[in-house]
Amino acid sequence: MDRLEEINVYLGMPEEDGDAKKMESNQGTPICIVGLLLNNFGRDEEGNGKEETDMENSMEIIKKRESIRTYDEASPVDEAARSWLEECMKENGVGPLGNAVRFRLLDLGKVSRDELRQLGTYGVIRGAGLYLLGAVSEGAGGMEDLGFCMERIILEATVLGLGSCWLAGTFRRSSFARQMELSEGELLPAISPIGYAAAKKSVIERMMKKGAGSRWRKPWGELFFAADGKSPLAEAEAGIYRDALGAVRLGPSASNRQPWRIIKDREGRFHLYLQENRFFNRALGKVRIQNIDMGIAMCHFSLVATAKGMPGRWVRETRTEDFPGLTHIAGWQAGNRMAN
Numbered sequence: 198m199d200r201l202e203e204i205n206v207y208l209g210m211p212e213e214d215g216d217a218k219k220m221e222s223n224q225g226t227p228i229c230i231v232g233l234l235l236n237n238f239g240r241d242e243e244g245n246g247k248e249e250t251d252m253e254n255s256m257e258i259i260k261k262r263e264s265i266r267t268y269d270e271a272s273p274v275d276e277a278a279r280s281w282l283e284e285c286m287k288e289n290g291v292g293p294l295g296n297a298v299r300f301r302l303l304d305l306g307k308v309s310r311d312e313l314r315q316l317g318t319y320g321v322i323r324g325a326g327l328y329l330l331g332a333v334s335e336g337a338g339g340m341e342d343l344g345f346c347m348e349r350i351i352l353e354a355t356v357l358g359l360g361s362c363w364l365a366g367t368f369r370r371s372s373f374a375r376q377m378e379l380s381e382g383e384l385l386p387a388i389s390p391i392g393y394a395a396a397k398k399s400v401i402e403r404m405m406k407k408g409a410g411s412r413w414r415k416p417w418g419e420l421f422f423a424a425d426g427k428s429p430l431a432e433a434e435a436g437i438y439r440d441a442l443g444a445v446r447l448g449p450s451a452s453n454r455q456p457w458r459i460i461k462d463r464e465g466r467f468h469l470y471l472q473e474n475r476f477f478n479r480a481l482g483k484v485r486i487q488n489i490d491m492g493i494a495m496c497h498f499s500l501v502a503t504a505k506g507m508p509g510r511w512v513r514e515t516r517t518e519d520f521p522g523l524t525h526i527a528g529w530q531a532g533n534r535m536a537n
């Protein structure tokens with residue numbers, strides 16, 4: 198495939214007729230996002246949580262994250278930032294659905310010239326010298342766990358003022374996989390450049406942002422539903438979880454398709470469903486790009502719920518309610534335990 202073909206396959210076609218227009222108008226209600234990032238972020242010297250401050254800061258971080266595709270070659274990521282990210286990579290070794298996830302920071306400056314020639318992003322990413330690579334074993338929930346853990350690291354990078362861009366389609370997977378030294382049965386679902394944004398975006402970046410309508414998000418009522426799975430969930434009905442849902446809505450998704458749907462059941466529990474575009478999700482074989490989106494949504498929800506003082510965990514459930522066109526991914530189990 199040549200560069201443009203690869204980019205077109207990744208971007209695909211808008212799902213519904215109305216989507217393209219909505220993308221252009223780029224509208225959306227202001228969203229309140231909260232999240233408690235890892236470790237000491239937003240805490241005082243004694244390590245006490247300052248929840249309101251955490252929430253305000255985290256809202257800004259989640260809002261601040263956007264895909265960056267053009268990097269400033271003259272400003273490499275320094276050692277302190279790299280070792281902080283390495284720490285985060287270690288802390289995020291297991292996802293909420295129980296799969297082990299493995300990360301590597303790949304410094305292109307340390308790669309031989311021959312290998313460097315193989316590592317490509319079809320011209321989509323410019324100027325990045327550092328990449329975050331994420332691997333997980335094949336198996337149930339692997340993509341979600343990869344999405345969950347990698348988004349946490351990406352948000353930490355955002356805290357440090359670093360840019361990132363989820364890539365699951367437009368990169369040479371086999372060449373990056375060699376750098377990851379995958380073991381039998383392991384996959385490399387996604388990578389992300391990490392670095393400082395360049396002052397000026399490349400033409401291809403401007404094209405990608407416009408093509409995916411990057412800043413646009415579906416209205417609340419198309420994403421979150423009451424127990425019948427059809428009626429939009431009123432924001433007031435979401436109660437104390439309103440911001441956690443808002444954080445899901447603000448998340449990145451492949452080609453900005455936003456396949457996350459959340460249903461509040463009759464007992465008041467939240468369930469995450471995937472509205473899959475089968476062609477798009479299965480175009481990359483075992484790497485299920487929209488299941489990665491689900492993990493990102495789980496990450497945003499749990500960070501924000503925890504920051505709001507409502508910890509809990511995502512659990513896979515055997516008995517779930519079926520809704521046409523939706524696949525159950527996980528249910529939120531509120532509880533006084535450590536969030537996942």
Ligand SMILES: Cc1cc2nc3c(=O)[nH]c(=O)nc-3n(C[C@H](O)[C@H](O)[C@H](O)COP(=O)(O)O)c2cc1C
Pocket residue numbers: 207262263264265321362363364365366367368387405409410411412448449450451452453486489490493
């Ligand atoms: C799982 C996943 C895979 C993605 N793959 C690519 C990719 O291959 N190439 C690319 O340029 N952008 C990719 N993106 C970035 C999305 O296009 C972007 O997140 C979306 O348009 C929303 O824009 P934002 O990140 O600026 O909010 C991917 C995003 C996600 C979540």
